[in-house]
Amino acid sequence: MEILETFSTNHETQSDYQLTSQQAKEQMRFFRNVFTVVRLLKGEDLEGIRESTEDASFCECYDYWGKGQPCENCISMQTLRDRQQHTKLEFLGTDIYQVFSRYVEVDGKPCVMELIRKLDSDSLIGASERDKLIRQLSQYHVELYRDALTGAYNRRYLEDRSRQKKFTGGAAMIDLDDFKVYNDTCGHDAGDMVLETVVKVIRESSDSNDVLIRYGGDEFVLLSANADEQEFYRKLHHIRHKIHNAPVPGYSGIHLSVSIGGVYCENTLLDEAIHRADVLMYQAKNKKNAVIISEADSVADKESKQEILIVDDSEMNRAILAEMLGDSYIIHEAVNGEEALHLLERQGTSISLVLLDIIMPVMDGFELLHHMAENHWIDDIPVIMISSEDSSSSVKKAYEMGVSDYISRPFDARVVYRRVFNTIKLYAKQRRLISMISEQVREKDKNNSMMVSILSQIVEFRNGESGSHVIHIKRLAELLLDQLERKDTKYEITSADQMLIPLSAALHDIGKIGIDEKILNKPGRLTKEEFEIMKNHTVIGANMLESLTIYQSEPLVRVAHDICRWHHERFDGKGYPDGLVGDEIPISAQVVSLADVYDALVSERVYKKAFSHERAIQMILNGECGAFNPVLLECLLEIQNTLKRELVEQSQNAYEYAAL
DSSP: OHHHHTTTTEEEEEHHHOOOHHEEEEEEHHHTTTTTTEEEEHHHHHHHHOOOOOOOOOOOOOHHHHSSOOOOHHHHHHHHHHHHHHEEEETTTEEEEEEEEEEEEEETEEEEEEEEEEEEETSOOOOHHHHHHHHHHHHHHHHHHTTTTOHHHHHHHHIIITTTSSEEEEEEEEETTTTHHHHHHHEEEHHHHHHHHHHHHHHHSSSOOEEEESSSEEEEEEETTTHHHHHHHHHHHHHHHHHHTTTTTTTTTTOOOOOEEEEEEEEEHHHHHHHHHHHHHHHHHSHHHHEESHEEEHHHHHSSSSSEEOOSOOOOHHHOOOOHHTTTEEEEEESHHHHHHHHHHGGGEEEEEEEEOOOSSSOHHHHHHHHHHHHHHHGOOOOEEEESOHHHHHHHHHHHHOOOOEEESSSSSHHHHHHHHHHHHHHHHHHHHHHHHHHHHHHHHHHHHHHHHHHHHHHHHHHTOOOHHHHHHHHHHHHHHHHHHHSSEEEEEHHHHHHHHHHHHHHTGGGGGSSSSHHOOOSSSOHHHHHHHHTTTTHHHHHHHHHHGGGTTTTTHHHHHHHHHHHOTTTTTTTSSSSOOOSSSSSHHHHHHHHHHHHHHHSSSSSBOOHHHHHHHHHHTTTTTTTOHHHHHHHHTHHHHHHHHHHHHHHHHHHHHHOO
16 A cells, blocks of 8 residues: 555655666665566657657567557656656556556666556456456547548548658558539439448558548549558559549449559658658649659649749749749740730630739739730630739629639748649549539430330331331431521521420420321221321320320420320411411420421321322422421421431431341
8 A cells, every 4th residue: 555655646856856867776676576677768759759769669668568659648758847746547558457557767877667467357347347348449440540431541540640750661641533423413312322331442452451541522642651662653553543433332333543642751750751752742733643652753644734824024023933833833924914915815714823913014904804804815724814913803803804813922932822722623623523514414415315205116116107107207307406496597406405395305206105007007097087186196295295294394394295195286276286377386395297298298108108209299299298487498498408418318228227
């Protein structure tokens, strides 16, 4: 009890901690009767740890616990600093140790006497509570230092345990390209799956001793301690390749890529190594889906660099900015707005960003912004104002004219670099987002068109007609709409109309699904009763589309409905089913009606032979097939040469196909 009381107070007298070497040995010999380990740590060794942590073998504090780095909350260091006694629990595997740390001076030199006692199953807590404590502390460590989504270490782990450690080996910064795009276009579930996929690939491509840290939302740090330099670089290229080819479960439209910066270091602060890798990663981002492992690589392919235009009448200011950015970008310079304008006219959107001063002779920054807006360059080329003119009115005017950022002089070089990079990166992501969305829209339109064509082909097959009728109707509608859009008429044909009407035209006869096949395929003229039944296909088709209640607001369904119901109406009111007159008939149905009649005339049917192009045109103009909109008849005449040429080509293709 007396021994423990010695270590239970912090109010020791000077004589209590000032010892000779002999006294220290005697105390340690005495304490070994009670403690598992008793040792004396020299203050100079502990102080040295703060400045050099790449080799902990000189200090028994780390050797004993099997650690290759300073402990968290090292009580011996704390004792050395405040000369107070401290106690804590330490773990080695599943064993728990109680550690006392006491400040002493041995022959006038600061030291720490550490006394360690292993807690057996009878000490302080029972066996079950002891195991529970270990499990709780282990779980706490996992929750504290692991990223919940990916299972990789988190940034806190790096900050708490490794940042100031000396490091030998490979360090890489891995940035996921277009991660925000995936989140914005496909949803956060897709973003989570992307991250899990990337981490899975990195782990499968790494060694068991490698450390993977989620550094940011879409950035990872990979540390390969004591790795072979060339093997580390090969590993990075392998990771890039594997990620680029990795499928994302449930999201086949997502194609991954990463930009990687890697460095190999010897006895270097880990913080510095990560910074160097980060700089190289930014260089790789300029290429996208790339690995850069040295400064030489980052400038080897100059053509792959993005281009920046610096516009400033001060040569010194231009030189400062060029020095900051020249290693990462191709730099163009202009002394005033007029010179910059001529350069932009030559270079166009090959310029990735403009750094622009306001006050300049000949043409100032605001005048240049006006010209950039007139030419729509400002939509594609971001502008960052860098000026000593920082009045609120100037800043407001600059933003109103479309600048992306405003930096006041004097400025910090690192801040300028980051803001330049982030702005270029943002615009690049926006362009890729537009491209990705456009591709998705094209894919959706392609799928819609394909499904409509399949359905219409089914109808044509049942009708005993070749599937070419649907293709012809679509093409004829495109030609008529294109010609109508060129004419100065009351009909406003939009680009959406030019896409939707031909696509919907493929469904014009969908109602024939509800007509008896004997009537559909009768090889002769229909009786009056049969014709009345046949006329019902217009209403049947419209009713089918009206029954799609959840899609009633879709433009495709609305246009297809109008075409289905009214493509047999005639301009003079003598059509069916509703006897609409003139422009009571939707223009979509009028266009498809004319296209349907023309193709029916020039095509062979079970009840007739095909007419020639010339004869078909004449029959339509003579009113033998009913009355049509005079404007559409003009369009038909204006496109008849194109029709005839395409009709001949189709006939030749059909003949060659049959000969096969």
